[in-house]
Amino acid sequence: MTTYVLRRIGVGVGLVLLVLTLIFLALHLVPGDPAMLLLSQGDGGSATPDAVARVREQLGLDQPLLTQYWQFLSGALTGDLGESFRNGQAVSEAIGERLPRTLELVGLATLIAVVVGVPWGALAARRGGWFDSVTSVLTSIGVALPVFVFGALLVLLFSLKLGLLPAGGFTEWGDDPARHAQLLVMPAIALAVGFASTVARMTRSAVLEMLHQDWVRTARSLGLSRRTVFRKYVLRNSLNPVVTTVGIGVGTLLGSTVLVERVFSYPGLSSLLVDAVTARDYPVVQGVVITIAVLFVSINIIVDVLYGVLDPRVRR
Amino acid sequence: MRTSLTSRLRAAARPRTAALTAAAVASMTLAACGGGSGSSDDPGTLRFGLSAEPVTLTTGVWQGSATNFVLTLIHRGLMTLDEDGELVPGLAASVETPDPTTYVFTLHEGLTFSDGSPLTATNVKNSLEYYADPANGSTLIAGLQDIASITADSDTQVTVTLEAPNNAFLEFLAVPTAAIVPDASLNADTPNIVGAGPFEIEEQNEGVGMTLAKFDGFYDAADVALDEIDVAYYPDGDARANALVSGDVDMIDYVTWENFDRVGSTDGVELAAQPGPFQYVQFNATDGPFADPLVREAVAYAINRDNALTAAFQSHGEPLEGVVTSDDPALEGLGDELWSYDPDRAKELLAEAGYPDGFSATLLATSQYTFLQDTALSVQQDLQAVGIDVTLDAPDWSGRLEKGAAGDYDLAVSGDVGIVTNPIYLLSFVQGPDNFNRSFGYANEEIAAALTDGLRATDDETRAAAYEEAFDLVATDVPFASIDTRDQAWAYSDDVEGFTNLPGFHTFFSGYTLANTSIER
Numbered sequence: 023m024t025t026y027v028l029r030r031i032g033v034g035v036g037l038v039l040l041v042l043t044l045i046f047l048a049l050h051l052v053p054g055d056p057a058m059l060l061l062s063q064g065d066g067g068s069a070t071p072d073a074v075a076r077v078r079e080q081l082g083l084d085q086p087l088l089t090q091y092w093q094f095l096s097g098a099l100t101g102d103l104g105e106s107f108r109n110g111q112a113v114s115e116a117i118g119e120r121l122p123r124t125l126e127l128v129g130l131a132t133l134i135a136v137v138v139g140v141p142w143g144a145l146a147a148r149r150g151g152w153f154d155s156v157t158s159v160l161t162s163i164g165v166a167l168p169v170f171v172f173g174a175l176l177v178l179l180f181s182l183k184l185g186l187l188p189a190g191g192f193t194e195w196g197d198d199p200a201r202h203a204q205l206l207v208m209p210a211i212a213l214a215v216g217f218a219s220t221v222a223r224m225t226r227s228a229v230l231e232m233l234h235q236d237w238v239r240t241a242r243s244l245g246l247s248r249r250t251v252f253r254k255y256v257l258r259n260s261l262n263p264v265v266t267t268v269g270i271g272v273g274t275l276l277g278s279t280v281l282v283e284r285v286f287s288y289p290g291l292s293s294l295l296v297d298a299v300t301a302r303d304y305p306v307v308q309g310v311v312i313t314i315a316v317l318f319v320s321i322n323i324i325v326d327v328l329y330g331v332l333d334p335r336v337r338r
Numbered sequence: 339m340r341t342s343l344t345s346r347l348r349a350a351a352r353p354r355t356a357a358l359t360a361a362a363v364a365s366m367t368l369a370a371c372g373g374g375s376g377s378s379d380d381p382g383t384l385r386f387g388l389s390a391e392p393v394t395l396t397t398g399v400w401q402g403s404a405t406n407f408v409l410t411l412i413h414r415g416l417m418t419l420d421e422d423g424e425l426v427p428g429l430a431a432s433v434e435t436p437d438p439t440t441y442v443f444t445l446h447e448g449l450t451f452s453d454g455s456p457l458t459a460t461n462v463k464n465s466l467e468y469y470a471d472p473a474n475g476s477t478l479i480a481g482l483q484d485i486a487s488i489t490a491d492s493d494t495q496v497t498v499t500l501e502a503p504n505n506a507f508l509e510f511l512a513v514p515t516a517a518i519v520p521d522a523s524l525n526a527d528t529p530n531i532v533g534a535g536p537f538e539i540e541e542q543n544e545g546v547g548m549t550l551a552k553f554d555g556f557y558d559a560a561d562v563a564l565d566e567i568d569v570a571y572y573p574d575g576d577a578r579a580n581a582l583v584s585g586d587v588d589m590i591d592y593v594t595w596e597n598f599d600r601v602g603s604t605d606g607v608e609l610a611a612q613p614g615p616f617q618y619v620q621f622n623a624t625d626g627p628f629a630d631p632l633v634r635e636a637v638a639y640a641i642n643r644d645n646a647l648t649a650a651f652q653s654h655g656e657p658l659e660g661v662v663t664s665d666d667p668a669l670e671g672l673g674d675e676l677w678s679y680d681p682d683r684a685k686e687l688l689a690e691a692g693y694p695d696g697f698s699a700t701l702l703a704t705s706q707y708t709f710l711q712d713t714a715l716s717v718q719q720d721l722q723a724v725g726i727d728v729t730l731d732a733p734d735w736s737g738r739l740e741k742g743a744a745g746d747y748d749l750a751v752s753g754d755v756g757i758v759t760n761p762i763y764l765l766s767f768v769q770g771p772d773n774f775n776r777s778f779g780y781a782n783e784e785i786a787a788a789l790t791d792g793l794r795a796t797d798d799e800t801r802a803a804a805y806e807e808a809f810d811l812v813a814t815d816v817p818f819a820s821i822d823t824r825d826q827a828w829a830y831s832d833d834v835e836g837f838t839n840l841p842g843f844h845t846f847f848s849g850y851t852l853a854n855t856s857i858e859r
Contacts, residue, residue: 054736055743061399061475062739062774071743071771073399073475080526108393110529111544119544174576181584189580191570192546287570287577289545297391297573300706302736 023330030326034319041315042098042308046091049304056107056302057083081107094305098312104305106298113309116294121313123192124290127282128275130206131213136268139218143225144257147233157222164219169278173212173285180208190286209286213278217271224267228260269325273318381859382565384834384852387572387581387590391545395530397523398469398476398515403755403846406514407591410849411550411567412452413517413533414557416443416462416496417508421851423840425508429457429518429534429557438503438796439486445494446557451520452538454555459490461518466498468524469516475526477757480765481510503794505801506760513757514847536562536853547571556853563836563856582607582829588857589830589837595651595709601829610839611827613656614846615755617646617713619819622748624779627699632691634816637749638677640684640724641717647822650712654825661809662823664759665842668798673761673809677819684724696725702747703730704738713821714751721749742774751821756843761805762793763843767817777817785811833857 057077078084082093097104103113146157181189187208193201232238233256241251280292291310298306390404400406418428427433430443449457468474470482484500484507491497500507510516523530531539536558537550547570552562570587572578575594581587583604593601593609602609619637621628628634643657660676663669688696701721703714711732718728728749733741741747752775756763767776769786788808795801826845830837836855840848 052737053733053740055740056736058739058743058774059736060393061401070472070475070773072473076473076475076526109391109544110394116544177580177584181580181586185584188586189584190572190577191581191586194543194546284574285577287572287574287581289571293573294545300734300736 026330027323027327030323034323037319038312038315042095042312043091045308045311046094049302049307050087050090052302054302055083056304057081059302060107094308098308103309103312106306107303108298108301108306113305116306117291117309117313120289120291120294123288124276124279124283124292127206127209127213127279127288127290128272130210131217131275132268132272134210134214135217135221135271138214139221140225140261140264142218143222144229144260146222147226147229148252154226157226161219161223164215165223167215168281169212169216170281170285172215173209173282176208176212177285190288192287192289205286205288209282209288212285213275213282216278217275220271221264221267225260225264228263229256232256232260266325269321273321276314276317380565381857382563383568384564384566384589384855384857385568385570385587387578387587388547388569389571389575389578389590389592390573391571396475396526397519397528397530398474398478399526400477400515400757403592406846407849408539408548408550408569409514409517409530409533410847411535411537411852412531412539412553413514413519413535415511415513415516415518417512419512419840419844419847419850421836421838421854423838423842423844425512428512429462431557433508439500441498441500441507442491443496443498445496447494449534449557450555451532451534452553452555453520453532455520457518457520457534458493459496461521462496463488463490464521464524465518466516476515478510478513478516480762481506481513481758503796505795506758506762506793509758509760512847514849537564537567540566545571558853562853564852567852579829582831585831588834589828591828593827593829595654595825598652598654598825598827601827606832607829608832608834609827609829610837611654611825612839612841612845613823614826614842614844615753616658616662616823617650617710617751617753617821618658619717619821620742620750620752620775621777621816621818622745622750622779623777624745626748627691627693627697628748628777629779630691631815632687633693634819635677635814636684636687636691636724637721637726638816638819639680639687640720640726641677641819641821642679642720643822644679645720646713646716649716650709651822651824654827656823658820658822660820661761661764661812662756662759662842663761663805666759668802669761669805672802672805673812676809676813677816681720681724688725693725696727698727698729699748700731701728702738702741702750703732704735705732706735706738707753709824710751710753717749717751717821739774742778743772745772745778747778752818753824755846759842759844760793761808762789764808764812764817765789780817782811782815782817785815785817833859 057074060077061073082090105112106116142157146154177189180187187204192205195202238251238256241255279290280296283290283293294306295310298310388404388407392405392408393401395405395408414428416428416430417425420426429445429449431446432444434442445459451457466482466488469476469478470485472479484502484504486499486501489497517533519530520532522528523532534556536553536556538553539548540551541549550567550569552565556562572581575597578590579593579597579601582590583601598609601607621634623629647653647655647657659674659678661673663673701714701718703711705711714730718730721728742750754775765786768782772778785808788804788811792801792804792808795804828839828848834855834857836851838848838851839845
């Protein structure tokens with residue numbers, strides 16, 4: 023087992039290094055000069071070539087690519103991700119600020135998705151009939167509806183029409199907990215809708231499959247009530263594939279936050295990445311991508327290890 | 339511009355995510371009835387939704403409109419603009435011009451910077467000398483290049499002598515990047531956050547916003563009604579408009595054109611729009627068809643300006659058939675009608691230039707600013723109609739800048755905000771180093787000379803004659819082909835009093851009027 027885990031971690035480290043190299047090359051190959059951008063925000067006031075050259079020198083962009091790569095790599099390996107070109111903030115500090123916000127959003131969305139999706143799917147499978155049909159239609163819509171469309175609809179209804187919630191923005195928890203929560207509700211729901219629908223559909227089909235198992239019939243024939251059989255055996259056994267779906271879904275959610283953070287002006291990790299790409303803020307882009315890569319690889323390792331624990335066959 | 343101490347402390351005190359999530363869910367029920375208003379309803383606080391997060395402020399360097407907005411709040415130059423957009427003394431209590439090349443500035447008594455240090459004539463001298471040096475990346479060169487000497491006569495008096503008369507000199511001193519700053523800020527590495535403006539930066543929260551507090555040392559502090567400006571960043575145009583309409587903020591900048599009608603028709607909200615920046619076609623004049631003035635002129639006649647306005651700005655702007663000039667009465671009507679929409683004339687000119695059957699060309703735009711892309715689509719249609727087969731190239735803004743600066747295009751659609759309304763702003767289109775938003779490889783010393791004559795003129799007649807000559811040359815040599823000016827809008831709640839959207843290029847400097855803005859809740 024130890025060898026298995028070590029092997030998985032080894033592969034993971036290799037993957038992160040690969041991502042690190044790819045992102046470095048991709049950034050430097052894409053057209054666009056961070057120095058010129060810094061001096062030409064929006065339009066007008068075009069910078070002189072001298073000024074651009076000076077900024078390039080300041081940012082170390084006049085160094086050969088290999089030198090820049092080595093500086094980036096050695097920095098990253100020692101935990102120094104550099105400083106933002108735009109505001110001089112340490113990249114690790116920026117990520118430290120933004121990552122918890124995005125994780126909070128994703129965490130809440132996942133919670134909503136599971137709390138709503140699992141009982142809903144289970145109920146649809148158990149009750150069948152019209153409820154099942156309605157569920158099928160609603161979850162199809164939920165899966166198909168782009169998050170930004172749903173987000174915009176939420177803003178239209180709850181902020182602009184009803185005036186119940188702020189349309190977007192961010193307040194630190196410590197400053198104003200109530201407003202912090204208010205600002206979190208709509209983005210989290212927008213993010214959760216598609217995910218909850220997927221979870222509901224997965225739960226429904228898993229439960230249906232279990233209900234037709236021979237051992238369910240056996241349990242009933244032994245005199246156990248329908249309710250007990252459902253709760254103790256059917257639901258519990260149905261949850262395995264659901265857990266996998268949730269695991270994969272969290273990764274997808276991280277991607278969806280890009281749009282949600284934009285619609286709600288939520289300053290999380292995704293919006294940091296988008297702004298940094300637009301500004302060719304190399305250190306920030308690299309730092310965020312590495313963070314996401316490490317997160318993904320870690321989740322994968324954990325899932326793989328869990329599989330290994332559950333099913334010794336995969337360790338080979 | 340590092341994260342402030344407070345936000346660091348906050349970050350350290352931040353609870354763990356899981357606990358936070360649980361708590362957030364718990365407080366949602368409480369929160370839902372809290373209403374959509376912001377955390378601060380203090381009558382002294384203006385809640386402002388800004389379209390971009392300003393980058394680290396670098397002294398003297400032009401860094402875009404969001405940065406300029408902050409500069410108008412925390413800084414002041416010798417000159418400033420009043421609520422009517424008129425040029426008035428700022429840090430200078432008075433300005434005297436004994437002769438056309440001498441300016442004597444008398445500073446307000448007892449000026450200090452927001453860090454508490456005194457602001458003296460020496461700071462003025464050092465700041466202006468810094469801005470006048472091209473090596474410092476300043477965009478004020480056209481205005482300050484004529485400075486022969488600056489002397490600090492006393493603590494509160496500065497005399498600037500010019501080599502030749504320059505009637506744009508004072509206007510350049512009112513540009514937000516011309517602020518007087520402490521000597522310690524006069525380099526590229528020190529964030530340019532200490533000033534002598536009506537507000538000072540109290541706190542910055544990267545990615546979220548910043549808080550500005552009234553600076554009591556400001557020369558006109560008695561008239562500053564706001565205690566605080568709470569700036570929150572809303573990069574998305576719709577999100578920004580939503581924030582205002584729903585009452586989350588009191589005021590926003592840069593209302594996107596598709597939001598004009600919605601914002602303007604909202605009860606309790608004021609939309610203040612002014613035609614400001616202009617759009618145009620720039621050419622690669624190094625070789626090929628666009629090196630020929632006849633072909634450039636053909637393009638200027640081929641553009642259907644009304645269509646472009648509808649496509650890009652939903653008609654919120656004005657067609658531009660010449661160059662933008664200041665509202666100076668002496669220049670009225672000059673340069674307004676250099677070209678018109680006349681596809682037949684365009685075809686004639688193309689035939690005259692030896693292209694009766696047209697030719698192919700690439701048109702550089704950008705996918706990042708949709709108004710430039712939509713303008714390009716409209717121009718593409720117009721040019722195709724006269725026989726120029728145009729292929730559109732729309733990289734993101736960064737790619738656009740690089741291609742523009744390298745001359746990697748035949749035609750490009752561009753926008754310019756102009757730094758001053760004095761026609762001298764046109765100089766950078768006909769002279770000096772190539773950059774991303776002027777015609778690549780284009781230069782015309784005759785136009786430059788005429789513009790400079792206009793700048794040197796000390797009477798209205800000479801001035802008008804010089805500009806007439808310049809614009810006549812522009813009409814046939816076509817350094818760029820104008821398309822339109824776009825309405826630039828700020829919007830605010832009815833509670834906000836005293837703010838003005840300054841006309842023309844000065845729209846981006848409207849932050850100056852927040853010094854006289856109040857809020858009645």
